[in-house]
Amino acid sequence: MRQKNTGPVIMEEIRLMEVMIQVYYAAQVETDIPEERMLNYARTRLEFCQFGEEKTTCQRCPVHCYQPKYREQMKKVMRYSGPRMLVRHPILTIKHGYRGFIRKVEQ
Numbered sequence: 001m002r003q004k005n006t007g008p009v010i011m012e013e014i015r016l017m018e019v020m021i022q023v024y025y026a027a028q029v030e031t032d033i034p035e036e037r038m039l040n041y042a043r044t045r046l047e048f049c050q051f052g053e054e055k056t057t058c059q060r061c062p063v064h065c066y067q068p069k070y071r072e073q074m075k076k077v078m079r080y081s082g083p084r085m086l087v088r089h090p091i092l093t094i095k096h097g098y099r100g101f102i103r104k105v106e107q
Contacts, residue, residue, distance in 0.1 A: 007053040009099070010046055016092050017042045020081035023088065027080065033073045041070050057100030 018039060025035040033041075045065050049055050058074075066074060085093040 005052045009053045023081040024077040056103040
C-alpha cells in the first residue's frame with residue numbers, strides 16, 4: 001500500500017476541495033452522491049495521489065484517478081464552486097491556480 005501524503009501542498013489541496021464540495025452541496029437540492037461520501041472520496045484520492053507534493057491541479061493531471069461517477073460529480077462541483085471560490089477563499093484559490101499554472105506532471 002502507498003504511503004499517505006501529508007505534506008503542505010496536499011493538505012492545502014484537501015482544504016480547497018473540502019470547501020468547494022461544501023459550497024456546492026449547500027446550494028444543490030439533489031445529487032447522486034452524498035456530500036460525506038464525496039468528501040471522503042476526494043480526500044482519499046488526494047492523500048494517496050501518486051504525484052504527492054509535486055502534483056498539479058487535477059484538470060492538468062495526466063492520470064485520472066477518479067471513478068467515472070465521482071469524476072462527473074466532481075466536474076459539477078468544480079463548475080459551480082470554482083467561480084465562487086475567488087470571493088470566498090481568495091488566497092487558497094490563487095495559490096491553487098498558480099500551482100496549476102507553473103507545474104507540469106511527468107508520467
